[in-house]
Amino acid sequence: MSSGASPGGQAPPDGAEAKYNMKNPAVKRIAQEMREMSRDVDPCYHAEAVEDDIFEWHFAILGPEDTEFEGGIYHGRILLPPEYPFKPPSFMLLTPSGRFETNAKICLSISSHHPEHWQPSWSVRTALLAVRSFMPTAPEGAVGSLDYPADERRELAAASRERPPEFGNSESRRALIAEVHAKMLT
Numbered sequence: 484m485s486s487g488a489s490p491g492g493q494a495p496p497d498g499a500e501a502k503y504n505m506k507n508p509a510v511k512r513i514a515q516e517m518r519e520m521s522r523d524v525d526p527c528y529h530a531e532a533v534e535d536d537i538f539e540w541h542f543a544i545l546g547p548e549d550t551e552f553e554g555g556i557y558h559g560r561i562l563l564p565p566e567y568p569f570k571p572p573s574f575m576l577l578t579p580s581g582r583f584e585t586n587a588k589i590c591l592s593i594s595s596h597h598p599e600h601w602q603p604s605w606s607v608r609t610a611l612l613a614v615r616s617f618m619p620t621a622p623e624g625a626v627g628s629l630d631y632p633a634d635e636r637r638e639l640a641a642a643s644r645e646r647p648p649e650f651g652n653s654e655s656r657r658a659l660i661a662e663v664h665a666k667m668l669t
């Protein structure tokens with residue numbers, strides 16, 4: 484199985500100490516979460532900072548078992564605000580799922596659409612588990628939500644395993660997405 488860990492165990496990116504004020508509460512917290520994710524072995528998700536920006540993460544989650552999403556690999560972005568963890572992240576899905584729009588911020592109780600519900604004790608890991616658990620729920624008109632029939636969602640889940648989504652202009656970003664996708668297939 485894949486692991487929630489980053490390749491070789493992710494610490495803050497090279498040069499992060501020079502680029503970021505490591506005494507800043509958000510930077511400290513994000514660095515701590517990056518270390519924790521590097522030790523995480525949950526096969527249901529994988530997340531890591533994109534290139535050298537610790538405030539943008541790429542993630543992949545497996546579709547929840549016993550749902551029309553089962554077996555799917557769903558990629559996305561997490562955008563952490565400068566006030567993290569006191570303000571919630573934003574989430575965008577990159578893989579068509581039939582539940583969430585792609586390339587649009589999605590409305591969840593744990594996202595920037597509902598800062599009143601966010602708890603600073605929550606983490607990227609907690610948020611990924613929440614996104615995964617929201618997949619089989621009814622959209623109820625939420626921003627960024629879709630309500631495709633179950634058979635279409637199953638088809639999208641199967642198609643999601645074939646190749647990772649294309650996103651970004653940099654070769655290193657596309658390589659990261661391909662690497663994460665390969666890990667999720669194992």
